[in-house]
Amino acid sequence: MTADKIFVAYQTIIIKEITRFTRIWVQTILPPAISMTLYFVIFGSLIGSRIGKMQNLDYMEFIAPGIVMMSIINNSYSNVVSSFFGAKLQGHIQEMLVAPVPNIIILAGYVTGGVIRGLLVGLIVTIVALFFTDLQVDNYLIVFTVVVLTSILFSLGGMVNAVFAQKFDDISIIPTFVLTPLIYLGGVFYSIDMLPEFWQSVSHFNPILYMVNAFRYGMLGVSDINIVHAFSIILLFIALLFCYSLYLLEKGIGLKS
Amino acid sequence: MNALDIKQLKKTYSNGKTALQGIDLQVKEGDFFALLGPNGAGKSTTIGIISSLVNKSAGEISVFDYNIDTRLSMAKACLGIVPQEINFSLFETTIEVVLNQAGYYGIPRKLAKIRAEKVFRELDLWDRRNDISRTLSGGFKRRLMIARALIHEPRLLILDEPTAGVDVELRRSMWDFLRQLNRSGTTIVLTTHYLEEAESLCENIAIIDNGQIIEHSSMKELLGKLNVETFIVELEDEVTDLQENKQYPLHQISANSIEVEVNKSQNINELIDYFSSNNIGVRSLRSKSNRLEELFIRLLSNNNSEEH
Numbered sequence: 001m002t003a004d005k006i007f008v009a010y011q012t013i014i015i016k017e018i019t020r021f022t023r024i025w026v027q028t029i030l031p032p033a034i035s036m037t038l039y040f041v042i043f044g045s046l047i048g049s050r051i052g053k054m055q056n057l058d059y060m061e062f063i064a065p066g067i068v069m070m071s072i073i074n075n076s077y078s079n080v081v082s083s084f085f086g087a088k089l090q091g092h093i094q095e096m097l098v099a100p101v102p103n104i105i106i107l108a109g110y111v112t113g114g115v116i117r118g119l120l121v122g123l124i125v126t127i128v129a130l131f132f133t134d135l136q137v138d139n140y141l142i143v144f145t146v147v148v149l150t151s152i153l154f155s156l157g158g159m160v161n162a163v164f165a166q167k168f169d170d171i172s173i174i175p176t177f178v179l180t181p182l183i184y185l186g187g188v189f190y191s192i193d194m195l196p197e198f199w200q201s202v203s204h205f206n207p208i209l210y211m212v213n214a215f216r217y218g219m220l221g222v223s224d225i226n227i228v229h230a231f232s233i234i235l236l237f238i239a240l241l242f243c244y245s246l247y248l249l250e251k252g253i254g255l256k257s
Numbered sequence: 258m259n260a261l262d263i264k265q266l267k268k269t270y271s272n273g274k275t276a277l278q279g280i281d282l283q284v285k286e287g288d289f290f291a292l293l294g295p296n297g298a299g300k301s302t303t304i305g306i307i308s309s310l311v312n313k314s315a316g317e318i319s320v321f322d323y324n325i326d327t328r329l330s331m332a333k334a335c336l337g338i339v340p341q342e343i344n345f346s347l348f349e350t351t352i353e354v355v356l357n358q359a360g361y362y363g364i365p366r367k368l369a370k371i372r373a374e375k376v377f378r379e380l381d382l383w384d385r386r387n388d389i390s391r392t393l394s395g396g397f398k399r400r401l402m403i404a405r406a407l408i409h410e411p412r413l414l415i416l417d418e419p420t421a422g423v424d425v426e427l428r429r430s431m432w433d434f435l436r437q438l439n440r441s442g443t444t445i446v447l448t449t450h451y452l453e454e455a456e457s458l459c460e461n462i463a464i465i466d467n468g469q470i471i472e473h474s475s476m477k478e479l480l481g482k483l484n485v486e487t488f489i490v491e492l493e494d495e496v497t498d499l500q501e502n503k504q505y506p507l508h509q510i511s512a513n514s515i516e517v518e519v520n521k522s523q524n525i526n527e528l529i530d531y532f533s534s535n536n537i538g539v540r541s542l543r544s545k546s547n548r549l550e551e552l553f554i555r556l557l558s559n560n561n562s563e564e565h
Binding site: 001005008011013020090098099257 | 309334361365366405
């Protein structure tokens with residue numbers, strides 16, 4: 001396949017993905033906007049006003065970057081896992097597998113779809129956040145880079161989950177039992193300085209802590225984690241998940257008999 | 258040149274089931290080829306391996322001389338697949354299904370739209386282009402699968418039971434379409450359970466059973482092997498005392514119908530003479546089953562008795 005044909009195939013997968021999640025916007029775009037609004041109302045306005053300052057910031061201001069990041073993580077992941085698993089279940093993944101489109105392009109197309117949905121929902125949640133607090137951006141480059149890298153990482157995670165999933169339960173187990181606890185314990189609602197020393201050390205094994213803090217650093221200029229360290233961790237996970245996802249597609253695991 | 262060349266293809270699934278025991282198959286360019294076999298014989302596994310949806314255990318496959326191990330992308334570009342099961346996205350419109358498929362082959366959307374219109378019109382799908390695919394009837398779903406497989410203008414089209422569950426009228430119109438497609442140069446490999454369909458459409462044939470090719474020849478040669486044909490004779494009046502005929506074994510199946518076996522070397526006029534001389538009026542004479550069907554059943558039963 002020539003480069004221009006490969007580009008057409010890549011573009012097709014992206015268009016298909018965007019068409020898919022915008023067609024079902026009531027399931028994909030609206031719920032995160034509503035649930036994140038509730039987070040801001042309950043944790044920010046109602047409870048947050050009684051909590052006081054955190055890292056010298058209003059509590060609402062402190063949690064806003066974490067909540068935006070939480071929506072990006074969830075939506076990037078769920079877009080790829082549900083779309084790829086749906087394609088497997090209905091059998092139309094075969095449309096791509098019988099065509100000469102390289103596996104790396106299939107992977108790139110689905111990941112780009114996940115990133116676009118993650119960024120779109122992240123933007124909507126950011127707009128919602130502006131109704132509750134004045135968000136400042138300390139460093140636009142860091143904010144943009146962290147957001148894109150995080151959504152790539154979780155789109156790749158969604159792909160691995162979708163490849164192994166055999167039934168609908170399998171695509172909700174990881175988000176429910178792994179992703180959600182890691183997000184909640186990843187410093188979205190608190191600074192890890194508040195934890196005892198032992199739990200601070202344990203928290204450092206949570207990769208989401210690095211993403212939330214890198215994003216918070218870009219937005220507010222404060223972080224529990226060294227920013228270079230955070231980027232290294234994110235890039236390392238992307239490299240690992242990318243290689244593993246590509247390996248799974250090349251071997252046809254979960255796709256070919 | 259062979260459109261399809263399969264050498265010593267073997268497949269054993271992870272559960273230990275051997276689906277293919279080393280098959281050889283050649284399909285010439287421009288051929289209309291039938292691959293027949295009972296359920297579970299290995300037809301779909303063979304098609305799955307050709308289309309790279311199933312990993313082979315051993316053997317080689319070339320599509321227009323492109324080996325699928327070394328030049329898979331080129332082989333795929335030559336190949337169009339119409340699978341047995343409906344497998345397009347049920348939430349997309351019919352035109353989206355086909356345009357997306359074109360995109361996976363690197364066909365720009367502008368060109369894909371022109372091709373989609375042509376193939377949709379040929380298959381009477383044009384008026385349904387904006388329908389959500391799940392709302393189509395079974396027949397239109399089958400046509401959509403064919404349209405999707407043709408959008409990149411493949412040189413080899415493989416159809417796995419394309420007319421299953423389709424009414425007679427639509428089946429006949431699909432036959433016309435496929436004949437026309439074959440005449441325009443597309444090589445076609447067809448699997449079907451309707452043996453009348455294979456006999457009517459195909460020039461060459463292979464029969465697969467238990468993962469082995471048990472027959473591979475032209476349709477003409479194969480039908481020439483049919484030594485005995487069974488006819489149903491409808492009589493004008495009821496017959497109660499049918500005389501035994503050593504030349505033609507007769508079996509009375511009702512008061513006014515008889516089943517008779519006619520050997521290839523025998524003349525059917527003699528059979529008619531026999532009825533005339535016995536004052537038995539014949540209303541009609543028809544073959545009990547399709548000739549290929551009769552041969553197919555005999556070949557399979559021979560193969561099974563050899564194995565036992």
